[in-house]
Amino acid sequence: AQSVSQHNHHVILSEAASLELGCNYSYGGTVNLFWYVQYPGQHLQLLLKYFSGDPLVKGIKGFEAEFIKSKFSFNLRKPSVQWSDTAEYFCAVNDDYKLSFGAGTTVTVRA
Amino acid sequence: DVKVTQSSRYLVKRTGEKVFLECVQDMDHENMFWYRQDPGLGLRLIYFSYDVKMKEKGDIPEGYSVSREKKERFSLILESASTNQTSMYLCASRPTLGGGQPQHFGDGTRLSIL
Numbered sequence: 001a002q003s004v005s006q007h008n009h010h011v012i013l014s015e016a017a018s019l020e021l022g023c024n025y026s027y028g029g030t031v032n033l034f035w036y037v038q039y040p041g042q043h044l045q046l047l048l049k050y051f052s053g054d055p056l057v058k059g060i061k062g063f064e065a066e067f068i069k070s071k072f073s074f075n076l077r078k079p080s081v082q083w084s085d086t087a088e089y090f091c092a093v094n095d096d097y098k099l100s101f102g103a104g105t106t107v108t109v110r111a
Numbered sequence: 112d113v114k115v116t117q118s119s120r121y122l123v124k125r126t127g128e129k130v131f132l133e134c135v136q137d138m139d140h141e142n143m144f145w146y147r148q149d150p151g152l153g154l155r156l157i158y159f160s161y162d163v164k165m166k167e168k169g170d171i172p173e174g175y176s177v178s179r180e181k182k183e184r185f186s187l188i189l190e191s192a193s194t195n196q197t198s199m200y201l202c203a204s205r206p207t208l209g210g211g212q213p214q215h216f217g218d219g220t221r222l223s224i225l
Contacts, residue, residue: 001170009151034213043115044201044216090153097161098144098169099214101153 002026002095006102013081014110021076021105023091032094033074035065038104039087047089050074061085083111113138115217117202123223130189132220134202141207143185144214145169145177148199157200160185192224 007022025031035047048059055067065076074091086109091102118133136143142161146154146169156169158177166177174196178186185204189196199221203214 004153006153036216043218044203046213049213092154097142097167098156098159099154101155103151103153 002031002093002100004091004093004100004102006089006091006105008105009103010106010108012108012110015083016080017109019076019078019081019085019107021089021091021107023074023076023102025072025074025091025093025100027072033065033067034092034094034099035059035063035074035076036090036092036101037087038090044090047076081107081109083109085109113140113204113215115202115204115215117200117217117220119220120218121221121223123225124189124192125225126192126194128189128192128224130192130222130224132187132189132200132202132222134185134187134217135183136185136202136204136215137183138204138206138215139182140204140215141182142205143179144203144205145175145185145187146201146203147171148201148219154201157187194224196222197224198222 003026005024033050036044038044050057050067058064090104092099114137116135144159145157160166160179176188201219202217205212205214
């Protein structure tokens, strides 16, 4: 079964700073990769997904992620964060019938 | 827009009680899932169902059972609640198993077992 590692447990940033969250999964083959976000008090929402093709995928709210097959990585980026990006972010990998999730990264953006 | 509705946002029960968590989706999805979310552990799959009356164990099924009598409804049952089952429970659905389609999540039920 896949295991998913998110490098940071908690990240604290100021507004307009750039954000990068690391995600690595355990083994190769055909993978489908996802980033989900959970804003305080809300349900998990899909930020972006990778199935195939261009390894640089763009999602909602200015987020993007890069799939690097050789590194088993799918890192999330945003060039300039806003206070409203304060949330918990989860990386997930499609593992046969299910999703395997990372432990999550809490992002706090200071105004 | 897909709507996944969980019956309660907050629930408090006592040790030994039988607890039912309900989830309903309105998009005729075949697959439904129950996860628990704990700090530092992310989401862990308890059970999933790929069709009516069909169920499969996930990674942490011990102490839980599920029921799917109708396509839109997937229930999680704690047979005899224990304090280590205090957690946030998330229900999700998606159209089919294949193709890595994203799952759609409910708001969650925060369950406390006293």
